[in-house]
Amino acid sequence: MPDADDPLICLCRRVRESAILAAADQGCRTLADVRDRTEANTGCGDCAADIEELLESVRTG
């Protein structure tokens, strides 16, 4: 999938949007859940807001 369609959300761990959404699909509801499953947000921490935003978009459909 091209980068434009699937942006890197976590640069430290190179986790893309699709991986975060897949984790949400599999039941991850919080930043901590996503961290455990994908290792996103286990580096500098800067991607926290972006991950929260994705989770929020999943919650609200």
Ligand code: FES
């Ligand atoms: S960009 Fe995700 S932890 Fe640094």
